[in-house]
Amino acid sequence: MSASEETIVVRSARPADVPRLVELLEHGSLVEGKEDSSALGTYEAALAEIQASPSSDVLVAEFEGGVVGVCQLLVFRHFQARGGRCAEIESVHVHPDHRSVGIGGRLLEEAVARAAAAGCYRVQLTSNLARSDAHRFYVRHGFEPTHQGFKRLLG
Numbered sequence: 001m002s003a004s005e006e007t008i009v010v011r012s013a014r015p016a017d018v019p020r021l022v023e024l025l026e027h028g029s030l031v032e033g034k035e036d037s038s039a040l041g042t043y044e045a046a047l048a049e050i051q052a053s054p055s056s057d058v059l060v061a062e063f064e065g066g067v068v069g070v071c072q073l074l075v076f077r078h079f080q081a082r083g084g085r086c087a088e089i090e091s092v093h094v095h096p097d098h099r100s101v102g103i104g105g106r107l108l109e110e111a112v113a114r115a116a117a118a119g120c121y122r123v124q125l126t127s128n129l130a131r132s133d134a135h136r137f138y139v140r141h142g143f144e145p146t147h148q149g150f151k152r153l154l155g
Helices: 015-028 040-052 103-117 132-140
Strands: 008-012 056-063 066-077 085-094 120-125
Touching: 008 103, 015 040, 015 056, 015 066, 015 085, 040 056, 056 103, 066 103, 085 103, 103 120, 103 132
Parallel strands: 085 120
Antiparallel strands: 008 056, 056 066, 066 085
């Protein structure tokens, strides 16, 4: 199977997509049980809140009539860089049966294009150190590994 740009549709997520999006998150999670498909209402509420902001969205990739990829785009104002806009791409996941055929690349490039259209001077993302395949993918799409990331879980 190979996907061409014409056969991949990238669009904003819809509430009806939520069960499939949670499934995609479950497939991509490095931590068993992190996502909870029995709590769809929480994901639906999160999607509504994200999309209520004019500077954030959850994007999906459709291929052959089904949702097979997801990512979140956040645009925010920096204080640095003369108050420039920056974008963060989060939670890039493609269903395992549809990887390495161009879907992730199309999804990622659409997120980058939307960041550029929003006036961002930079787009950034983080990727777990365990995801070496993903790191090669991001480099192929023009991203450079520049920083060490840190996280602190709360609660």
